[in-house]
Amino acid sequence: MNDPDQLAQQPKQSLRWLWITLSIIGNFLLISCVSCAGYNSLAPTMSAGDTANAYYQAIENKDYPKAYSYLSPYFPVGAHEALSSTRFIAGSPAEDTSAGPVTSFTQLGSGTNNGIVIVSMSITRGGQSYTVQLQLQQNKGTWQIINEDCSQFSCPF
Numbered sequence: 001m002n003d004p005d006q007l008a009q010q011p012k013q014s015l016r017w018l019w020i021t022l023s024i025i026g027n028f029l030l031i032s033c034v035s036c037a038g039y040n041s042l043a044p045t046m047s048a049g050d051t052a053n054a055y056y057q058a059i060e061n062k063d064y065p066k067a068y069s070y071l072s073p074y075f076p077v078g079a080h081e082a083l084s085s086t087r088f089i090a091g092s093p094a095e096d097t098s099a100g101p102v103t104s105f106t107q108l109g110s111g112t113n114n115g116i117v118i119v120s121m122s123i124t125r126g127g128q129s130y131t132v133q134l135q136l137q138q139n140k141g142t143w144q145i146i147n148e149d150c151s152q153f154s155c156p157f
Contacts, residue, residue, distance in 0.1 A: 048117035048136040049110055051143040055134070056105040056121060064092040072137070072144040100126015116146070 046054065051070055058067035068088045075083045096102075108120040108131065119134045133149035 046143060048138075048143045049107055049119055051136060051145065052119040052121060052134050053105070053107060055145060056102060056123065059092065060102045060105065062093070062096070062101070064089045067092070070145055072139065072146045075145065076147060100128070103127075117143070 055067055055070040058064070058070070065085070068085050071083065071088070073082065077083045077087070102123060102125050104124040106122045108122055110117055110119045112118070115137065117136045119136060121132045121134060123130055123132055134145050135147040135149070136143045137146045138144075
């Protein structure tokens, strides 16, 4: 049988390894959470409407590379062709020359249809105002313009 004196004389096992392991795991989880929180707070939080405004602001400022950055890489030009940055950047000044530069723009409203946000914009270019319907879709957390309905005027692309 177990003698109480014998049990008292057994050396206690150290739990140091357990505390070291738990500290390492705890620090890893803490660093991971802080990193994720920092990443999410630095991530762009532009809405679809903000993206539409930023697109036309870049065009108004004649910053065509920036304007192009708001377009989806699959922005259509034809039935089976996507708009290249070269074509957009080269064609935009020509559009400013023929139709006049964008002098103002106003967002008229927006709606959603199957995950696609449609933003109506009133654009003033060369003294003429017209309405454009931009279609935007989220891609990896960023809103991108996937199409532009410019049925009220001649699309430059």
